[in-house]
Amino acid sequence: MKRTALITGAAKRLGKEMSIHLARQGWNIAIHFNSSDEQARNLKNELLRNFPDQKFEIFQANLSNSTRVEKLLPDVLNEMGKIDLLINNASVFHSGYLKETGLDLLTSQMAVNFQAPFILSRDFFRLAQKGLIINLVDTRITTNKSNYTVYSISKKALWELTKMAALEFAPEIRVNAIAPGVTLPPEDKDENYLNKLAQNLPMKATGGVKPILQSLDYIITNSHLTGQLLFADGGENLGQNP
Numbered sequence: 225m226k227r228t229a230l231i232t233g234a235a236k237r238l239g240k241e242m243s244i245h246l247a248r249q250g251w252n253i254a255i256h257f258n259s260s261d262e263q264a265r266n267l268k269n270e271l272l273r274n275f276p277d278q279k280f281e282i283f284q285a286n287l288s289n290s291t292r293v294e295k296l297l298p299d300v301l302n303e304m305g306k307i308d309l310l311i312n313n314a315s316v317f318h319s320g321y322l323k324e325t326g327l328d329l330l331t332s333q334m335a336v337n338f339q340a341p342f343i344l345s346r347d348f349f350r351l352a353q354k355g356l357i358i359n360l361v362d363t364r365i366t367t368n369k370s371n372y373t374v375y376s377i378s379k380k381a382l383w384e385l386t387k388m389a390a391l392e393f394a395p396e397i398r399v400n401a402i403a404p405g406v407t408l409p410p411e412d413k414d415e416n417y418l419n420k421l422a423q424n425l426p427m428k429a430t431g432g433v434k435p436i437l438q439s440l441d442y443i444i445t446n447s448h449l450t451g452q453l454l455f456a457d458g459g460e461n462l463g464q465n466p
């Protein structure tokens with residue numbers, strides 16, 4: 225029986241790349257999206273065209289609404305039959321120093337970036353009972369830079385959750401994380417912006433999406449790996465070259 229992955233925020237960018245990558249390997253994909261309705265439908269159709277023997281369904285959910293989040297896993301199970309892999313990829317990335325952060329930004333970013341993965345991980349344990357969870361964090365968790373305070377805290381918390389869940393859910397469920405660095409430019413910026421940032425990395429270049437897909441493959445195939453974080457960041461977590 226084919227394996228099934230639920231990928232949150234799968235309609236575009238990294239989520240889309242991971243969906244296509246896993247579909248090529250024979251996975252069925254539950255494509256979660258929030259506002260990217262057209263992109264989600266286009267992705268489903270593209271996958272169905274290329275892999276007609278596999279199952280691809282789209283699931284809309286605003287992950288800042290906890291009631292909706294609690295329905296997502298049951299909906300996916302109902303429609304797809306089973307779920308073997310949960311990738312907590314959806315995220316909001318809003319800037320703001322601590323001193324200027326309002327309660328609305330704090331609660332809305334934590335809801336999507338931390339609370340939703342928390343609920344989905346808990347429900348994956350309760351309902352799927354075995355399999356694999358992969359959380360997308362960020363190489364920023366190694367720093368205390370506060371220009372994206374809530375985003376950074378949400379990703380630090382998600383990494384802590386990864387380890388706690390790995391311990392509690394073993395041996396039935398493995399839980400690991402990937403920390404991308406300079407990978408894709410924000411939607412309002414171009415490749416030049418990214419290449420400039422990449423000059424500060426030890427590897428002096430962005431690796432693009434490939435190191436993340438390779439990390440994904442490594443986590444999936446290494447059946448003894450749990451509670452681990454793979455940096456896909458060109459060495460950014462080490463600091464800058466002397």
Ligand SMILES: NC(=O)c1ccc[n+]([C@@H]2O[C@H](COP(=O)([O-])OP(=O)(O)OC[C@H]3O[C@@H](n4cnc5c(N)ncnc54)[C@H](OP(=O)(O)O)[C@@H]3O)[C@@H](O)[C@H]2O)c1
Nearest residue numbers: 233237238257258259260286287313314315360404407408
């Ligand atoms: N891109 C990078 O260079 C980079 C670097 C470090 C870490 N990361 C991490 O890698 C992951 C993927 O990165 P990305 O740049 O591809 O992410 P992204 O484009 O910023 O966001 C991915 C998806 O999250 C979904 N999302 C946002 N708010 C939501 C909400 N309220 N409810 C449900 N879904 C919501 C959006 O879905 P809709 O479009 O359907 O609304 C969006 O397409 C993220 O976790 C990010 O933090 C990325």
